[in-house]
Amino acid sequence: MNELPEITRFLCELQGFEDLDEKQLSAAAKAMQIGYYKAGSQVLTIGATNKQLHILRSGALELRNAEGDLVMRAAEGDVFGFPSLMNAVPLRNQSIAIEDSLIYHLDGAVFSELRRKNDRFDTYFIRLLSDRLLSRPATTKLHGAEGRAVSQLITRPPVAIDGAASIQDAARKMVDERVSAILVTCGEKFSGIATDRDLRKRVVARGLPIDTSIQDIMSINPISIDADDLAYEAALTMMQNKIHHLPVTREGKLIGMVSRSDFMRIETEHPLYLVNDIAKQTTVEGIIDACKRLPALVASQISADADGEQLGKFITTITDSVTQQLCRIAEAELGSPPCTYAWVALGSQGRHEQSARSDQDNALVLDDSATDADDGYFEALARIVNDGLDACGYVYCPGDVMASNPKWRKPLEVWKKYFNNWITVPEEKALMHANIFFDLRCVYGDTGLVETLKESIRTDAKRNELFLALMAKNAMNFQPPLGFFRQFVLEKSGEHKNTLDIKKHGIMPIVEIARIRALAAGEVRITTRNRLRAAAKTGEITEPDAASLIDALDFIEKLRIEHQNRQLHAGKRPDNHLSPGELSSLIRHNLKSAFSQVSVSQSALLNRFHVA
Amino acid sequence: MTTGRWLALKRWKAGRRSGNERYKALLDGSPPSPSTDFDDAELVCLDIETTGLDPATVDMLSIGWVLIRNGKVDLSTAESHVVKPGREELGDSPAIHGLTDSVVEQGTSPEAAMQRVLEVLTGRVLVVHHAGLDKKLLDRLCREQFGDRLHVPVIDTLALENRRKSRHHHLEDTRSLRLPDLRNHYNLPWYRGHDCLGDAISTAELLIAMVASRDSATTLSDLY
Numbered sequence: 099m100n101e102l103p104e105i106t107r108f109l110c111e112l113q114g115f116e117d118l119d120e121k122q123l124s125a126a127a128k129a130m131q132i133g134y135y136k137a138g139s140q141v142l143t144i145g146a147t148n149k150q151l152h153i154l155r156s157g158a159l160e161l162r163n164a165e166g167d168l169v170m171r172a173a174e175g176d177v178f179g180f181p182s183l184m185n186a187v188p189l190r191n192q193s194i195a196i197e198d199s200l201i202y203h204l205d206g207a208v209f210s211e212l213r214r215k216n217d218r219f220d221t222y223f224i225r226l227l228s229d230r231l232l233s234r235p236a237t238t239k240l241h242g243a244e245g246r247a248v249s250q251l252i253t254r255p256p257v258a259i260d261g262a263a264s265i266q267d268a269a270r271k272m273v274d275e276r277v278s279a280i281l282v283t284c285g286e287k288f289s290g291i292a293t294d295r296d297l298r299k300r301v302v303a304r305g306l307p308i309d310t311s312i313q314d315i316m317s318i319n320p321i322s323i324d325a326d327d328l329a330y331e332a333a334l335t336m337m338q339n340k341i342h343h344l345p346v347t348r349e350g351k352l353i354g355m356v357s358r359s360d361f362m363r364i365e366t367e368h369p370l371y372l373v374n375d376i377a378k379q380t381t382v383e384g385i386i387d388a389c390k391r392l393p394a395l396v397a398s399q400i401s402a403d404a405d406g407e408q409l410g411k412f413i414t415t416i417t418d419s420v421t422q423q424l425c426r427i428a429e430a431e432l433g434s435p436p437c438t439y440a441w442v443a444l445g446s447q448g449r450h451e452q453s454a455r456s457d458q459d460n461a462l463v464l465d466d467s468a469t470d471a472d473d474g475y476f477e478a479l480a481r482i483v484n485d486g487l488d489a490c491g492y493v494y495c496p497g498d499v500m501a502s503n504p505k506w507r508k509p510l511e512v513w514k515k516y517f518n519n520w521i522t523v524p525e526e527k528a529l530m531h532a533n534i535f536f537d538l539r540c541v542y543g544d545t546g547l548v549e550t551l552k553e554s555i556r557t558d559a560k561r562n563e564l565f566l567a568l569m570a571k572n573a574m575n576f577q578p579p580l581g582f583f584r585q586f587v588l589e590k591s592g593e594h595k596n597t598l599d600i601k602k603h604g605i606m607p608i609v610e611i612a613r614i615r616a617l618a619a620g621e622v623r624i625t626t627r628n629r630l631r632a633a634a635k636t637g638e639i640t641e642p643d644a645a646s647l648i649d650a651l652d653f654i655e656k657l658r659i660e661h662q663n664r665q666l667h668a669g670k671r672p673d674n675h676l677s678p679g680e681l682s683s684l685i686r687h688n689l690k691s692a693f694s695q696v697s698v699s700q701s702a703l704l705n706r707f708h709v710a
Numbered sequence: 711m712t713t714g715r716w717l718a719l720k721r722w723k724a725g726r727r728s729g730n731e732r733y734k735a736l737l738d739g740s741p742p743s744p745s746t747d748f749d750d751a752e753l754v755c756l757d758i759e760t761t762g763l764d765p766a767t768v769d770m771l772s773i774g775w776v777l778i779r780n781g782k783v784d785l786s787t788a789e790s791h792v793v794k795p796g797r798e799e800l801g802d803s804p805a806i807h808g809l810t811d812s813v814v815e816q817g818t819s820p821e822a823a824m825q826r827v828l829e830v831l832t833g834r835v836l837v838v839h840h841a842g843l844d845k846k847l848l849d850r851l852c853r854e855q856f857g858d859r860l861h862v863p864v865i866d867t868l869a870l871e872n873r874r875k876s877r878h879h880h881l882e883d884t885r886s887l888r889l890p891d892l893r894n895h896y897n898l899p900w901y902r903g904h905d906c907l908g909d910a911i912s913t914a915e916l917l918i919a920m921v922a923s924r925d926s927a928t929t930l931s932d933l934y
Contacts, residue, residue: 102788104901104908132783132911134898134918156899198897200915203782 102127105202108155112175114226117218129208135159135195142193145422145542147377148182150203157199161191164539165450165628171196177226183209184227187374188419217340248332248346249325252354256345258283261290261313265301268292268312279343281352282316288352290316293343322347323356332356376419380430382486385423389490392416393666396454400663406655407627410451417447418541420490421460421483425542428482436472437465441483441542444499448537449609450625453601454662454672458484458492459499459534461506463547468509476507497531510547514554521558524565530572536613539624552622560620567707569617573610574700578693579603600661601674604654604689607696608647611703615639618706626651639702647699650692657681657689732828733856739832741863744931748921749781751930753865754830755837755914757906758844765846769793773823774907775830776914778837781921783914790907791826792817824851831862835930839889839913841866865933867892867916874920892916896923 105127109115118126132155135141142148144164154172161169161178169191172178182189183206213220258281259268272280272294279293292312300306300315322345323332336344336358346354372391379385392413399412425441445459446452460483462476480501488494501507508516520532536555540548559565579598598604609626616622616629619638623629627648634644661680662672681689742751756775762768774790776783794817818826827848838844841864849859868887886892889912893901896919901912921928 102785102907102911103905104911105785128786128788130785131780132785132915132918133781134896134915134922136922139922157897198919200898200919 105130109153112153112177114177114219114222117222118212118216122212122216122219125208126204126212129205131203131205133201133203135199135201137195137197137199139195140192141195141199141201142179142189142191143545144190144192145188145418148179148189149206150179151177151183151206151209152179152193153177153202153204155200155202157195157197157201159193159195159197159199161193163191165623165625167628180223181227184223185374188377188422247325248323248327248329248356249348249353251329251332251356251360252325252346253360254354256281256352256354258288258352259312260284261311261316263312264309265297265306265312265315266308269297269308279355279357280312281345281355282312283352284313288322288345288347289313290318291320291343291345292316320345324348325353333358372416373419376416376423379423380427382424382427382482382489385420385427385486386489389416389420392491393454397663397666400659404659406652406659407625409659410446410449410453410625410655413452413454413456414447414450417452417456417487417492418443420487420492422542424483424486425479427486428479431482432475432478435479436469436475437467438544438547439464439468439476440540440544440547441501442538442548443541445534445537447541448534448539448624450539451609453658453674454666456492457495458487459495460484460487460501460541461499461535461538462501462508463513463540463551464507464509465544465547466509466511473504473507477502477504480507499531499534510551513551517551517555518558521555521562521565524562524568526568526572529565529568530575533569533572533610533613536617537624556617556620556622559617563707566614566618567709569610569614570703570707571709573607573614573703576602576606576610577700578607578696597675597677599674600654600658600676604693604696605651605658607700608651608654611647611696611699614703643699643702646695650695653688653692657685730856732825733852733858736828736832736862741833741835742930744863744929744934746930748928748930748933751778751835752833753778753835753837753914753917755783755910755917756827756844757838757909757913758847759906760843760847763843765843765850768847770820770823770847770851772817772906773827774905774910775827776907776910777830777834778914778918781918783911783918785911788907788911789826789830790905790910791823793820793823794818820851821855824848824855828852828860831860834862835865836860836862837865837867837913837917839866839909839916840868863930863934865917865930867913867920870920870933889913889916893919896920 101124106120106123109123109126110118115123115126131150133141135157137157141159142152154174154176156174158174159172159178161172163169170176170178172193178193179189181187213223257271257275257277259271261282261284268280268282272278279291281288282290282292290313292315296315296317301308301310306315321335321339321341323335325346325348332344332346336342342358344356345352346356372388372395375388375391376385379388395416396409396413399409404412421441421443429435440463442448442461442463443459444461446456447459462480464472464476468476484494484500484502494500499506517535520529520535536559538548538552612626612629612633615633615638619633619636621629621632621636623632630639630644630647633639634641657676658674661674661676664680665672754775754777756773758773759771760768761771770793772790772792774788776785776789777787778784779787836845845860845864845866852858852860867889871887871892889909890901893899893912893916896916898912898915898919901908917933921933924932
């Protein structure tokens, strides 16, 4: 007598679980652990592995992404943690109890077992997952197989045969074309489908003669899908109907077929698979190997029409998981660390804005209990991670802003002093090199250390006008090259190698403006677009100014992506140097207006801080 | 003398007296030391339904328990048994507990139930709400069967809340210490109650809530 009536009574009223039978409900109840979380405490952390489905029994909690944006607020009966569980990837959101909460943690293996046994339960969670992927804010949306149109999955024209043909002819055609299903037509119209399984079940098993016509054994009017539907809908349709092939039509006309195996092929291109693969590696060599797939993945993201923001997020996600796994490998090699620490990404990785090829910029923040003797451990750890990143293609920082540099491997107190110095006794020269430190983000280890540091930066910077003024002055080092166009127009041909560094002259000026405006607004947000939006909300920058800068950034990043994509396809190492030949007159015109916008915003920034 | 050493001495003495293997095993499998972190210990939250209120005379009608491990209530360990009464006729309580005579007749013997309890308690800590009744009854049954009382460390959630209240000088606080009222105080959901396994889980949830509400890290000695 080990029934758990209280638990099953609660479960059976939840969506999804209501489809389970008594035995399955009881199995679910017995596979649960119950945890209690005081208001304010963290239930799940970003980057951790998740092997359970979490059900809020009572209380309330909030899911927030790495940016701190609210993803979802959960109330009694809500489930969370299913995306990471179903995709077997590290957690992407942190969840914090906002009231005292009682949470049921359902064992992941039993959850999968229930999905296998109960189709309705399975379908409910697949749909929930799709909804979550599609409703994700644009900033975090990843382009992959599930977001593409079905038509993009079709690899060949349909293999079809007339309904009057014999079974043997149909089978021959299937062998010749190497397909496991054949479409059957009746004149111009598509009337059915026959599969390997049909031949086995309806022909061989029944001993039908091989000259029977194919239309006698085909499935009539099979389920089909429109070419413009999304690929995930095709996957869902096949799963729900337990079929392996799905004819694709456009305006009623047959244009091809997709099968479950098409999905398997395309799914391995999903960025989450690479993240997952990296997280499984136990050696640096393994990670280097997995990273070799990155260029092809970037190319596929671009062809799926990812914009600069999405692509930056995507590439940074991969870099983060490489970094995290290298830290884990280092810890496995060196033993557990002598005190807590945070591995911090700076610059573009910190901002989630990496491009196809970015350098590494990083640092280590140690707990204040770290002694001089402990530094040996962290030096070794930094070497392993810095070398590993370099070997994976994230080349060493030319300015030596890396954790292996003892200057950037310090306890929290020292970091606070660094920032306090930069902010309260600012020097133009020192600040020029320090600006990427203001784009700090914890990638691995104790997030709390970095949060404490950020809070002290936020309060220091907001009040300090001199510091902000010098930052603004420094930002002028990156000027949009309006002269580029004049020169370009003059030099129609010739040997002159007139290339444009689109990062230095196009993207960095916007990044700088956003960083300073956000610091002035006391904002801790870190991506350039979010900084601009947040600064606009507080009135630190005008709404139209912020919106135009975001548009300009979108446009310039798009140019960079297309440029790097051409290089990737040509097997070259991507860079930031655009040559004039790549720009059509329309693009030149648009780029010129984007640059003018940046110039106007720079002047406004100088005025704001009274810098001549 | 500390709780730990005192308990060890009593266990050693009892072990020398008893001839029962199961009972010896309980005494040999040493319980977690008082300095063990709560999250590292295994605790058995247990509840008994009885035929009355006097531990000296009542019989067990049913018994249920669930383990706390890693600071979480682990429902895969939930277990309960209906017990055939030894002596007394069924009084009013069956109506409360929902156990009819015929269900009770199909139950395990008190001896078999006690054997299983000893097995589960080996190397673990016992948790009950109001030890005055349940622990005393277990002691009595244990003495009848094995010659000595049940030597295991005990956490009493009711006594624990009582101490917490007096420590914080909540003199004006006349809140009831009944399980449902305490659960309410810790923002735990309402439970139907009155079946032993449900009450055991209820007690387990209360204990993890109490531990989570403490300001500092908790060891077992903070809870005895």
